[in-house]
Amino acid sequence: MNNNYLIVAENIGYKINENKLFHNLSFDVAEGEALHICGDNGSGKSTLIRIILGITKQTKGNIKNNSSHGITYLGHKNAIKNYLTLEDNILLMELNDKEELNKYIEILNLRKYMDVIAANLSFGQQKKLALLRIFLNNSDLIILDEPFVGLDIETQDILSEFLNNQLKINKSIIYTSHISCQIESKILKIN
């Protein structure tokens, strides 16, 4: 097996109560490569993401994760604590000692909300907070489930640019998105 491949999936299948969500999916993701998982609503994109993450077990096939520095993941749930301030949430995400934290707080325009309880922020602002986890990652594989939902155009562009830069430094990305974005990626279509 080529060691440059972070994810290698062979004949992956998943069914719920005898209903096949998808079957015989084979794909791989090499270092510095992005994979865009496309499909209609309910086609199983999020389930496939959860299988790649190892949260959900596939009913058929094998999947190999060769990432040595772990996975950074942002899904539909932001893992934000509503009763904590932005500052406390950053502490909870263990990002408080990251070198570039201040840079991204400024870029995402979050500075003025640092003492605000997360419950008092809009969905988009909460999403920006969750994005810090992506921007300050140390892993070699980034997995995103609909990362552009709830973001304004400016932040979408910032995220796209960031992800393209991550590809240039040989990190790999797997993502689902209904919003067109400018990330050079392979496409995996599931029906």
Add this chain to the structure above:
Amino acid sequence: MKIIRLEFLKLKKKTRTWLGPVLVFWLMMIAYPLTVEFLQEKLEVGFFSVLWIAILISMMLATEDIFLEDFNDGTLEQIMIKTSSFSTLVSVKILTYWIFVGIPISILSFIFSFGTTEDLALSLMIFPLSIISSYIFLNLFVMGNALSLNKGSVLGALVTMPLALPVLIVLGKSIIAIQLNINYLGFIFLLLGCLSIIIVTVPLVVSYIIKAHLE
């Protein structure tokens, strides 16, 4: 240590979660004397039964949303991806809840026991019993809550309640042992023995149950 610090931060800000059960315990203990005559012997008769049941109920209330919030907001998914030892997180959560709820309740147990019996030696012996039993109850109800993570915590508490009954029996017998001055330490060691088993098995079982829920 970092994980303990972060769990402390979360629970510290969720005042209602830890203060609620402590206040319920306090109210139950305050309410007890109002239901009987204010005579020393009358108060002492049912005091310890009420005390153990109050601890049991407070611990049940304390665990109400121990995993639910992390489950709903995606924190458990993040932890599962990052951490290999999920059971460590469960142990730390139980420990944190015990520090915030179990210890204050045990201190209150000592105070109420002294206030009712006016016997310092007896009340000092009640303190370790409360400390150990609150930790045992907490572990048992955590398991119940994990079982019914997305179906309401009362159901889970009902499932695990029978497991708490032997502990209540031991606690009742230990009071008799104290009053008759026989083998009090034996009961302490018996409870510690139970705790040592529970403290290892519950986090393992709970982590398995939560993983199944996430799947």
